[in-house]
Amino acid sequence: MITIQNIQIRLAEAIKQSGLTQTEIANRLNINSTQICSYIKGRKMPAIDTLANLCVILDLDANEILCVTENR
Numbered sequence: 001m002i003t004i005q006n007i008q009i010r011l012a013e014a015i016k017q018s019g020l021t022q023t024e025i026a027n028r029l030n031i032n033s034t035q036i037c038s039y040i041k042g043r044k045m046p047a048i049d050t051l052a053n054l055c056v057i058l059d060l061d062a063n064e065i066l067c068v069t070e071n072r
Contacts, residue, residue, distance in 0.1 A: 012039065
């Protein structure tokens with residue numbers, strides 16, 4: 001089953017492993033770096049457009065972040 005917690009964990013891991021700082025990611029998304037921190041700590045989920053842009057910036061497969069590939 002797909003859960004918000006699983007998505008948050010995958011997103012946080014992807015951000016941490018990206019090699020980019022929270023500030024760099026935030027600047028590319030035109031958002032505040034505290035938002036990135038909130039995503040990493042699982043306090044907030046990005047809006048769908050922000051999630052899509054995060055996937056582009058971090059070169060991620062959205063299906064993998066959304067746990068879709070493991071539920072097929």
